[in-house]
Amino acid sequence: MSFHSALRAAALAAALLSSAGSFAQEETPETLPDFPGRDETFGYCIGCHSMKVVARQGMDRVRWDDTLRWMTEKHNMPEPDAEMRKILLDYLSQAFPPQAPAQGGGWTSPFAPKS
Incomplete structure (x- = not known):
């Protein structure tokens, strides 16, 4: 392998390794928006699913309440x-x-508000 090929391979490996850490970011309450109830909500939700699932929903209070009821029942x-x-x-x-x-x-x- 030539010097330049080895250098390119090393640069590629370094780039891949440096970006790999961002894929496995640990979820903590501090990764969520800072409003009252953040720690309690994190503790209640994280036991079953990623908080990324929660963050993607974007619902009003009524839909969140319906979703809590649905998760309890189903x-x-x-x-x-x-x-x-x-x-x-x-x-x-x-x-x-x-x-x-x-x-x-x-x-x-499926939990997003219907238009």
């Missing part, structure tokens, strides 16, 4: 008591409000 999520439900709904509706629909006809969440 997926055995522990039923939050009234105080915890309020904390969760306050956080989710503030941190992940409804968003404009994705352009280009890509994947649409």
